[in-house]
Amino acid sequence: MSEREPIGVIGTGYVGLVTAAGFAELGSDVYCVDIDADKIERLKQGEIPIYEPGLEELIAKNRERLHFSTELSDALERARLLFVAVGTPPTYSGDADLSAVHAVVNAMPVSDHHALVMKSTVPAGTGTSIKRLFTATGKDQFRYVSCPEFLKEGSAVKDFLHPDRVVIGDDGDWAGDAVAELYSSLDAPQVRTDINSAEMVKLASNAFLATKISFINEIANVCEETGADVVEVAKGMGLDDRIGPKFLQAGLGFGGSCFPKDVTALKQLAGNSGYHFQLLNSVIEVNELQKRRVMGKLQKHLGTLVGRRIGLLGLAFKPNTDDMREATSLVLSARLQAAGATVIAHDPIAEDEARKLITGIEFAPDALEVARDADAVVLVTEWDQFRALDFEQVAAVMAGTLIIDGRNALDPAAVRAAGLTYEGVGRSH
Ligand SMILES: NC(=O)C1=CN([C@@H]2O[C@H](COP(=O)(O)OP(=O)(O)OC[C@H]3O[C@@H](n4cnc5c(N)ncnc54)[C@H](O)[C@@H]3O)[C@@H](O)[C@H]2O)C=CC1
Numbered sequence: 111m112s113e114r115e116p117i118g119v120i121g122t123g124y125v126g127l128v129t130a131a132g133f134a135e136l137g138s139d140v141y142c143v144d145i146d147a148d149k150i151e152r153l154k155q156g157e158i159p160i161y162e163p164g165l166e167e168l169i170a171k172n173r174e175r176l177h178f179s180t181e182l183s184d185a186l187e188r189a190r191l192l193f194v195a196v197g198t199p200p201t202y203s204g205d206a207d208l209s210a211v212h213a214v215v216n217a218m219p220v221s222d223h224h225a226l227v228m229k230s231t232v233p234a235g236t237g238t239s240i241k242r243l244f245t246a247t248g249k250d251q252f253r254y255v256s257c258p259e260f261l262k263e264g265s266a267v268k269d270f271l272h273p274d275r276v277v278i279g280d281d282g283d284w285a286g287d288a289v290a291e292l293y294s295s296l297d298a299p300q301v302r303t304d305i306n307s308a309e310m311v312k313l314a315s316n317a318f319l320a321t322k323i324s325f326i327n328e329i330a331n332v333c334e335e336t337g338a339d340v341v342e343v344a345k346g347m348g349l350d351d352r353i354g355p356k357f358l359q360a361g362l363g364f365g366g367s368c369f370p371k372d373v374t375a376l377k378q379l380a381g382n383s384g385y386h387f388q389l390l391n392s393v394i395e396v397n398e399l400q401k402r403r404v405m406g407k408l409q410k411h412l413g414t415l416v417g418r419r420i421g422l423l424g425l426a427f428k429p430n431t432d433d434m435r436e437a438t439s440l441v442l443s444a445r446l447q448a449a450g451a452t453v454i455a456h457d458p459i460a461e462d463e464a465r466k467l468i469t470g471i472e473f474a475p476d477a478l479e480v481a482r483d484a485d486a487v488v489l490v491t492e493w494d495q496f497r498a499l500d501f502e503q504v505a506a507v508m509a510g511t512l513i514i515d516g517r518n519a520l521d522p523a524a525v526r527a528a529g530l531t532y533e534g535v536g537r538s539h
């Protein structure tokens with residue numbers, strides 16, 4: 111018997127698994143359901159299908175409370191709150207693809223004691239249309255709560271257990287209260303609001319963070335023209351409480367499964383509602399250009415890239431994940447090959463995923479093998495082991511001398527002291 115209310119979790123991707131493990135840690139029995147039978151089988155064997163620091167340990171610790179199945183009925187029979195964490199990828203138009211969400215909604219039975227709790231990121235208005243659908247199909251007693259997720263890959267477990275806030279959008283019924291109660295043991299402010307507003311908090315938060323990144327990237331580009339150093343500029347800006355130091359790291363642009371899709375989804379949502387969201391067009395465009403700027407830097411130093419050997423350090427969209435969705439490395443490896451370069455890359459964790467998505471490049475077992483005989487090396491993902499590289503060793507094996515620090519993560523002085531040429535993003539020091 112669990113100490114706390116049992117819950118169901120539908121979808122066992124990043125968000126589903128972290129939510130399940132997190133609530134199990136807080137004392138709930140969790141009934142996880144996924145349509146991917148292979149994934150469920152692996153989870154039953156104790157195998158964790160994604161790389162996320164701390165998740166395997168948290169799942170192992172709470173093994174007794176975690177139950178995995180492909181049958182929705184296993185969750186429906188034991189839990190009244192069903193957390194939905196299925197994917198909402200972009201369609202070709204840029205709108206969110208809600209087909210997986212609708213499959214879940216359609217599979218719900220007539221019930222007066224169940225609620226869907228939406229963790230998936232959906233456009234504002236989705237809850238309202240789901241409730242309309244429930245009413246039209248005689249399920250008007252089925253409750254609905256929006257409870258968007260704000261975790262970051264790479265620190266997802268910590269983000270779940272120590273969130274900045276918990277947002278709960280509901281109709282003021284038992285379901286909203288039950289979700290609030292579940293989260294009450296976390297030391298975090300709760301924002302209880304209506305469903306539309308909760309949905310918008312999520313989209314607006316991601317769009318704002320993406321805007322901050324595109325903004326600092328443009329500042330970095332201006333720094334390159336004016337001799338200022340963006341790291342110093344970001345430090346000076348970030349000390350202003352109203353601005354804050356986070357998400358002011360200039361680099362090769364944002365990637366991942368969420369910022370690109372959610373910024374576009376919000377732009378589409380606005381457009382579909384008759385409002386042209388100009389700012390977001392720029393955020394997206396700046397990001398696309400930023401991914402490609404490194405090509406110009408390589409050409410500035412090397413001239414033509416035909417026949418050049420270019421090493422990439424890191425492939426994942428950010429460190430501490432094996433997620434390759436919308437990773438800058440996808441664009442970069444394609445552009446480099448199109449320009450006639452040979453590309454060699456290493457990622458400590460994401461290589462298996464990368465092999466599925468990137469063709470025509472060589473994979474090296476470590477950073478030094480990336481550097482061997484390379485005309486230039488580009489840091490794409492700021493894994494800790496790349497920060498700690500011995501650049502004397504790197505210089506000894508390279509054919510050329512150019513290091514492009516695409517994440518401003520290296521020590522320029524250490525790179526230069528090894529006789530190498532350092533080029534960051536918006537850096538003059
Ligand atoms: N990945 C992240 O860091 C974050 C993601 N989100 C949002 O959470 C949602 C889920 O994202 P991820 O976990 O990354 O997705 P994912 O793609 O890793 O996992 C989705 C899972 O849902 C399963 N699924 C699909 N249809 C199903 C159905 N009808 N019944 C049961 N299971 C089904 C899939 O088999 C898959 O295992 C998305 O809306 C995303 O925008 C929100 C915050 C953070």
Ligand SMILES: O=C(O)[C@H]1O[C@H](OP(=O)(O)OP(=O)(O)OC[C@H]2O[C@@H](n3ccc(=O)[nH]c3=O)[C@H](O)[C@@H]2O)[C@H](O)[C@@H](O)[C@@H]1O
Nearest residue numbers: 259260261262263357358359361363364365366368427428
């Ligand atoms: O909705 C989501 O899925 C999640 O999206 C992001 O999380 P995530 O994509 O995991 O990773 P971030 O740490 O936000 O990084 C996203 C991208 O921005 C880039 N970035 C981040 C910060 C920065 O200062 N500069 C910068 O270029 C990263 O390299 C990465 O490519 C948000 O940070 C989470 O709050 C949100 O829940």
